[in-house]
Amino acid sequence: MRSISRTVFAVVCSATVVSSARAQLPSVQLPSVQQVYDQYATAVGGRAAWATVTDRAEKGTALIAFAGLTGTYARYYAAPAKMRLIIDLGMGKVEQGSDGTSVWSAQPDGSVSKMTEPDATYAIESNATGAAFLDPARFAKAAVTAKEPFDGVECYKVVITTKAGRERVDYFEVATGLRRGQLVQTPAGEQKTVWRDYKAFENKMLATKQVLTNAQGDIIITVTSVTFTPNDAALFALPAGLAK
Secondary structure (H helix, E strand, O other): OHHHHHHHHHHHHOOOOOOOOOOOOOOOOOOOHHHHHHHHHHHOOOHHHHHOOOEEEEEEEEEEOOOOEEEEEEEEEEOOOEEEEEEEOOOOEEEEEEOOOOEEEEOOOOOEEEOOOOHHHHHHHHOOOOOHHHOHHHEEEEEEEEEEEEOOEEEEEEEEEEOOOOEEEEEEEOOOOOEEEEEEEEOOEEEEEEEEEEEEEOOEEEEEEEEEEEOOEEEEEEEEEEEOOOOOHHHHOOOOOOOO
């Protein structure tokens, strides 16, 4: 169980990504990073709609396919960069949380630990609420390097370096502008995330299926409900015994 919980945590909450861009064919006309993100913003409901969001709660199910385990999934956000993730597998919970300053994880055996740098800073950057995720200016570097298939869909490939110094590659659908996936290289091997089945929640589009794949197999998150009302502040408190 501890091995599975570590895998779930690493895949769902991973903050380290590395990717190499393929050589770009000179005949391919590519948009700018800003154009890709402008199309993405329009596709998910617009920057104005997201700018007013301070809290979000997602609930659904988690399937750990390679272990034959199912459970419940819940993720909560609050401004400016607070987050709480809970995957309840029945026999134990895998959790991660942040009060906006520190990031921690908890395992089914009850052990709790703080995330170290630079992973913690990257996680806090990723948890920012509102329309921040639609602004490429938050990255240290970003470049559109190719147009190529990802998950069977033609996508623009965007190679990113965050201000925390992490590198990643995101894929955005050419036809819709929606983000389709992400590739991550970790010490445990490559991890792939695919976002599918986007649906509107209060006029804001979110993927309702997230497929995370690593060397062991697939973890499938299915979101069934999303709300934007204030979350309980206690969800984001640092666990007892952990110093800031």
